[in-house]
Amino acid sequence: MSPTVYSFPTTSDLSNGLNSFVEKVSREAIEDHGSLSVAISGGSLPKLLSKELIHNKQVDFSKWHIFWADERCVGYDSDDSNYKEVKKTLLDHVPIPANHIYRIHETYGINKQTELAAKDYQEQLVSYFGKDGFPRFDLILLGMGPDGHCCSLFPGHPLLQERTLWVAPIDDSPKPPPERITLTLPVVNHAQTVVFVTAGEGKREMVQKIIEQPQLELPCQRVQPENGQVYWFVDEPAAGSLNKSSYASYKL
Numbered sequence: 001m002s003p004t005v006y007s008f009p010t011t012s013d014l015s016n017g018l019n020s021f022v023e024k025v026s027r028e029a030i031e032d033h034g035s036l037s038v039a040i041s042g043g044s045l046p047k048l049l050s051k052e053l054i055h056n057k058q059v060d061f062s063k064w065h066i067f068w069a070d071e072r073c074v075g076y077d078s079d080d081s082n083y084k085e086v087k088k089t090l091l092d093h094v095p096i097p098a099n100h101i102y103r104i105h106e107t108y109g110i111n112k113q114t115e116l117a118a119k120d121y122q123e124q125l126v127s128y129f130g131k132d133g134f135p136r137f138d139l140i141l142l143g144m145g146p147d148g149h150c151c152s153l154f155p156g157h158p159l160l161q162e163r164t165l166w167v168a169p170i171d172d173s174p175k176p177p178p179e180r181i182t183l184t185l186p187v188v189n190h191a192q193t194v195v196f197v198t199a200g201e202g203k204r205e206m207v208q209k210i211i212e213q214p215q216l217e218l219p220c221q222r223v224q225p226e227n228g229q230v231y232w233f234v235d236e237p238a239a240g241s242l243n244k245s246s247y248a249s250y251k252l
Contacts, residue, residue, distance in 0.1 A: 003196075003230040005211055005247035007239040011048060011199045014235050017250040018197060019052035021231070022139070023059050025193055029138040030063045036138050037128065039183060041069040041151060042082035043143040045197050050089040061094040065128060067102045069142055069188075070152040073109040073117055073179035080177055081109075102128070104181060114169035118181040122167040134190040135166060140183075144198040145175070148206055148218030152182035155218055160185060185222055192228045196220065201237040208241035 008014040029036040040046065053059065072080045076087075083103050091101065102124045108117035129135035142150045152170050153159055159168050162184045170180045188194060198207060210220045211232065223230055232247075239247055 003211065003232055005232040005234065005239070005242070006250035007242075007247045008233070008235050008250065011235050012051070014197070014199060014233055015048050015051040015053075018049060018195070018233050019056055021195070021233070021250070022049070022053060022141075023056055025139050026059050026064070029192075030060055035063045035065055037065045037067070037135075038139040038141065039067040039069040039137050039191075040082075040086055041142045042072075042085055043145075044199065045141060045143040046082075046085045046089040048197050048199065049141060050093070054090060054093040059094075061096045064096050065100045065102070066091070066096060067125070067137070068104070069140055069150075070180055070182035071104045071109070071117075071121075072177050073104070073112050073114055073181070074177060075110045076103070076106050112179045114171050114179050114181060118165070118167045118169040121181055122165065125166055134186050137187075137191040138193065140188055140191045140194045142188075142194065142196050142220075142223075144196055144203060144206065144210070144220055146202070146206060147174075148210060148216075148220050149175075150196070150220045150223060151188065152180045153185065153219045153222075160219060160222065162186075185219075188223055189225050190228075191225050193231070194223055194225060194228065195231045195233060196223075197233045198238050199235040201240065203234070203238040204240045207232075207234055207238050211242055211246050 026036045071082050074080045104117050105120045125135050162168050166187050168184050173180050
């Protein structure tokens with residue numbers, strides 16, 4: 001199934017639309033099975049996500065379980081930490097219980113022990129989802145790298161072929177820092193809903209390639225949930241090279 005692409009005039013409009021969408025996904029998941037499982041990546045995504053969401057009183061954050069789609073092997077206070085960015089923009093402002101926040105083990109991060117960090121994080125996923133089959137996230141929120149990467153899955157990297165692990169270590173990320181952990185493609189592709197969020201004119205060319213040139217098989221293009229849906233939330237500068245038939249305005 002092709003992704004659904006929504007374009008917004010400004011990043012503020014994008015945040016408003018994303019807020020409305022996440023509220024809907026959260027409500028439906030909680031009504032269906034009592035909780036929302038969500039994995040978040042880093043970059044500009046946490047700020048775009050949190051701008052309006054932290055003020056939304058309709059979202060039952062007490063039922064949220066927060067994971068990371070990928071993480072750099074650094075300390076919690078490092079500016080490279082995806083956890084730090086999500087904590088600053090979201091977690092410090094909404095009432096998500098501390099035991100619903102699943103972080104990389106800081107000791108493994110500081111010591112660059114990627115294999116131990118990945119093994120421990122997979123065990124955290126097992127503790128929540130159980131060990132049968134791949135986990136099924138209600139929602140995965142991802143950014144898009146300028147090379148078309150997502151999570152810490154990079155073009156041409158062997159991890160794109162991983163079919164067994166839920167969480168994989170990476171020691172040679174082409175984007176620093178090199179030591180990371182990442183959800184694997186099978187996990188992402190078992191999600192109910194995956195949302196890519198990207199903004200800015202600098203993303204225009206890559207957004208066009210991903211949406212309209214699927215034969216390139218870039219990592220973002222390999223996100224094709226088996227029983228779920230992919231959405232793109234972009235601002236007009238990022239959508240500037242798309243054919244107008246490729247996207248729609250998001251209706252609140």
